[in-house]
Amino acid sequence: MAATILDGKALAQARRAQIQEEVARFRAETGIPPGLAVVLVGDDPASRIYVRNKERACQAVGIASEQHHLPSSTSQAQLLSLIDRLNRDPRIHGILVQLPLPPHIDERAVIEAIHPAKDVDGFHPANVARLVLNQEGLRPCTPAGILALLDHAGVPLAGTEAVVVGRSNIVGKPLAMMLLHRDATVTLCHSRTRDLAAVCRRADLVVAAVGRAELIRGDWIKPGAAVIDVGINRQPDGSLKGDVAFDEAVQVAGAITPVPGGVGPMTITMLLENTLQAARQLAAGPSEATR
Ligand code: NDP
16 A cells, blocks of 8 residues: 655645744734844855745745845855844844855854854754753754654654664754654664665664665565655756655555655745744743753
């Protein structure tokens, strides 16, 4: 029997309608909308598309987004000075610096310059530490979106075997930690993992965040397992493929995300949720999460 399709697009739409209502309530209570500053340095075409999509999503729910598009010649000092200004701007509750940055700018210094209370990507070391310690804080958007999808579909996590393929700081590592906090038994795989197929075969949940089209085959999936495909791999004909061979895996899995229309729309939705969460925390005054 073919798997249930985990429709990220539909869930994202429903969540965005809720966020829109909550944004309106925040605005009525505080007199200002939640504000997101999006900083783009240079002209990377993919980054321009991501930034535009984020801006549109903000507009649709009533979040005030302000774009700072800087030339690729911008110095690190200039970028840090902009971040400092945004950190102190009371109308701005979230700051997102689109990665990658040009090679002459130290990404780490930039991420660390963002105030943790405004770090809506959840990449600041203070927020990473809060995630590891299971304390309240801003969580990275892609893993948060994956958990929202799994919870919405009622996929059980406690006591299950979860295999995450890919150990990046933005997807694999934070997701592994979130699944651990939900009492899954987590295996985190990478390019040096021996016999990846065998590791995947024992999983009740497989998450692929690798960036290699159709690496995960249908016969790597345990019958009935949930499969989350984070991969976005542009093909020569312009189409998108995930990291999972969908046509094969859909025959075996219990539930599976499509590409596109699975994890992608949830990622932007979580950015909106994080901006709202940051705005609420900042409006409530200093707390554990905003110090
Ligand atoms: P990275 O390139 O940062 O990390 C890729 C990971 O995959 C690394 O840990 C690497 O291992 C591992 N890997 C590479 N080849 C293999 C292999 N043959 N077997 C097992 N593991 C392997 O990727 P990201 O996490 O940034 O992104 C992963 C994918 O997800 C990309 O396609 C990206 O476009 C997509 N993405 C989608 C998002 C969405 O919203 N839908 C958001 C973010 C990313 P090692 O560490 O050993 O090198």
